[in-house]
Amino acid sequence: MSWFKSNFRSNDKISITVEEVNPQTENEFRFFNFVEREQVFFLEKWFEQSKRLGHQFKPQYSDAIVQKIRTGTFSNPHSFPEYFNSEFDFIAIDFETANNNRVSACALGLAFVKNDTFVHEEKHFILPPPGEKILSSHERLHGIQEEDLEFALDFKELWDLEFSKYFNNNLIVFHNSSMDLSVLKRLFSHYKIENYSIDYIDTMRLAEISGKPKKLTELANLFEVPIIKHHDPKEDAKACATIFTELKELVPNYRDLIQILNPNLIAEKQFSRAGRLKIQNDNLDIISEYSISKKELEDLQIEGSAFLFTGELTEDREDCKDFIMGYGGLIKSTITSKVDYVVVGAEYGWSKIQKIHLLNSERNLRIRLLSNADFLRLKERYEKLNF
Template sequence: MTGLLPPPRPALDDRTGPGADGLDFVAIDVETANARRGSICAIGAAVVRDGAVVSTHSWLTRPPAGLDHFDGINVALHGITPDMVADQPTFAVRLDQLLEVTGGLPFVAHNAAFDIGALREACVAVDREWPTTDYACSLIMARRALDLISYRLPMVAAECGVALAAHHEAGSDALACAHVVLEIARRRGADNLGGLLTGLQVLTGRLEAAAWQGCRSTSSYTGPQLPDVAADADPEHPLYGQVMVFTGALSIRRQDAWDTVARCGAVVEKGVNKRTTMLVVGDGFAGHDPADFWTGKAAKAVHWREKGHRIEVLTEGDLIDLLAETRTSGVRDVVPA
């Protein structure tokens, strides 16, 4: 069995199979006994249909023979010991259970390269063909959709308002992954997995009996484009001359927000630095201290404020109030509906 790439295939939303018509997928997570990916000792799954979690599963399993020693560092992470799995079903049995509950739906995992790689290696160890499935990575999706210091599952879950009951418990991680994807889909206005991936410029992975292709982002994606400051902006507008940076999701597209403030005379920049005068924080942020918001830009704002640079922190509501000031100058088309 090799990792040869299969021929190009249509995206999920161009097909009629599972996951094409709605938010239907199975979030999975595996825990391993040692540094070998195939040493799977636990499998978690959260089945999502029509945008709702309909079942959750968490199984302990005996790792494949030859990969079944437990390293202390792994035990310290997940708490699973050799005695706990000694009487559990084999990986081959648990794989059948996993495939039964997934019902042909695409997989999603946080850092799918690890989880899918673990399934591949474990299948080889027990002389099983790799299962056939499309898959996506919520880590890659989060990097496209969110602006964080770290994209580890606990940080992404916290950003998305998702409870993570017990990190490194397979069922808990799978459930958190499922809710993260659902929250990203909500923020992006996506009603099916294929459309969400397309909007994020993420290519699905594909696992087949003797071949695989990884989930990855497309190199052609450039994201929103920084606008030029409007030459005819009203110099009396409160945003005129401000150097503005945005972090977190807003109720409007990032590009629309950038274009709007640029028409008011603000300079838009992607990163916080000593020139920044305003940081707009989305995702329903209601405070005024960037230290309370977990993104890289917020952390940099804290850094520069501590050095004496004045950076005003705005909520989305604050921004809307300032944009409304344009109506006093007769310019009414710059406030997004």
């Protein structure tokens, strides 16, 4: 994933912005954000250099740049996250706490990735619960002081305003979930928040599987990922996002390691053998209930439909995804209301099946399940049509 690292390989401001922004990109939010934030001097130099190099600009992009150069101001007409429908490839996050109590979260950094590109970063100060003061040892670590939190909202307020639409609709990436995940759980418990269902993965676990060092800073050095200020939550979230793009290339079945945090789901490891057998039987019942019918399979149109794969298939998963995308279908990495079909292979993720049941039953959705054999029949039908 060289895109991420290429942004940081030059100290020359103009070179960096030329690498970052494509004047023909379809992502208007990103381009207009670039124009809004860039200083006029650098923007004008970049614009002139790009034109000399023969780069073609979309008319609305040229107009935005000219307005900024002439007036000194430009406002992005698009809002975040509405421009992206709150849907991203994944969101990497990092918490910082005021003290050793996990409920004392005082800041959260988020790095949003869409189509393998950073599209947005945020840093939120969080007002900890009463009595949770910032220790001097923690202040020295992350630099957050009590005055930084003077006008901050507490986690419950931020969850209701923004965080819920981020966390519930996207894959969340942690580095060292034993820290950040436990912070999240403590906050949910403290504020009695129950409207969450979060798919998450831990880059530390991926590093362990791939034989790489587990510390964030060591991984950053390994993959040449700069961390301008370690323990700044936004910087650490961005580093985590970049490291994740590297590690998932080394662990092709990383999706099987995605877990779900949901108040209605209990971790499988908490069950006895009898309990696990019951879950397996329940999942078989769910698969039977939501399996695609022969008629539905015959009528299934790939174009515009969203697919997710779980478990081991008899064909290479990447080839299966390419087949779907080749006929206009979409590929999803997490179970959300945007998924239409789930292809279920051997050793499938049990929690994914339960989440499908929750979505279908609670939101009256019709997510349908295809077996490996169903998928092969679908593929055969399309290949015959185009023979």
